[in-house]
Amino acid sequence: MRRLGEAMPKGDAERFSRFLQHQGIDCELRDDDHDQVMIWIINEDHLDTAEQHLRDFQTAPEDVRFQAKSLAPSTHITTTNAVSKAKVSERGRMIDVRNEIFARSPSRQMPITIVLIGLSVLATLASGLPGLGGFSRLLYFSEYLGGNFPEIMHGQIWRLVTPIFLHGGIWHLLFNMMWIYQLGGAMEIHEGSRFLLLFTLIISVLVNTAEYLATGPMFIGMSGVVYAMLGYAWIMSRHQYNSPYELGPGTTFIMMAWLVLCLVGVIPGVANTQHVIGLFLGGLLGLYRSRYISTWLRQARRK
Structure with missing residues (x-):
């Protein structure tokens, strides 16, 4: 159609x-x-x-x-x-990602979502335990300043992804996991577990690399992935016919307001590059999968 x-x-x-x-x-x-x-x-x-x-x-x-x-x-x-x-x-x-996801059985329909949440909880808790500081350092993108990717160039390729599992405190963790459960859960139900896994891995690599090159290695959190999910669901809800996604205006307003507050410095210490790049990449993928781009190009060629 x-x-x-x-x-x-x-x-x-x-x-x-x-x-x-x-x-x-x-x-x-x-x-x-x-x-x-x-x-x-x-x-x-x-x-x-x-x-x-x-x-x-x-x-x-x-x-x-x-x-x-x-x-x-x-x-x-x-x-x-x-x-x-x-x-x-x-x-x-349609599924309203604000509440309808909670009525579904997560273990069967959202295994990747549950794994992402579980790994985030475990990694964040472990990083705060005495004696496990060395383990948590292995999850950072790098321990060195500069853009040379030293550990990754020596084979520690997991560092491209693993910063998303670390969080700076309970509220940081809860905020991100709430959105992963809602947005990621909706994506997994409608797009499949393989799609969500590939989406998370690819977005993680891209936003983490961008943040590393822009600000340095000491960043953590899954916010970049969350904003990519937001951008994807937002665009799909607007441009795909019979889209299964439905983002309420309150959801979009809260997330965009949070993004702006972080960008202008009201909320300091935030990986803003991750947020912006994630939102852009998720929206771009939504435009592609909703066929908005191909339809626009077809119509432009005919004018």
Whole structure:
């Protein structure tokens, strides 16, 4: 299923969708956030033809071909039913990451999420125990200033990832684990355990490396991964048809407000590079997987 063009007024969208149905092109309508309507083409093989019809419609919207009297009377009913079914289906597939995740069985549906939380708790507790300081130092990205990656270049490649498991205190740990459970859990349920594992590993390597090059080696925490998950779920909820993600405005506001407070220095000692790079990378992946980028490029080439 692919989005056709940009949002348009409801009346125009309904009239053009009736024309498409009359041409044998199944489509569905979806309201956007600005009182306009998007048209989605169900069979991607029909997208090129639908785009040509759309250009004709935009050039001459009052052409007799697009008038209701020239279309079969049953088409309007078909489109209306399709929209209703789409909305019901969409509501059934959505998961509100703020609370619905807590109603699910975590051990079976979210094993990677539970492992991430477990490793974070163990590593953070161990780092505070007497006699285990040497162990916790092995989890830092590096023990040396500069951008030469000394330990990693000598084979300690786990350091690319392991700083995410260390946290600076109970509140730091609880804050990050709450978001990992909600955002990471939702991703694992809908995208699969392998996807979440690869997502976490790749994002960890990238945000940790960026933070190391920007500020030095002594950083800890999973906030970069959390912001990548936020960016991914946020973009997917806005640009993927029937997205299973639903981020409430309060969730997004809290996370973005926290990011801004950290950036301006109200909350000191924070790995801001991780936050910003994570949010950017997660959003970029969301744009790719929602096919927003490929659709935009296709439309740009045709203009």
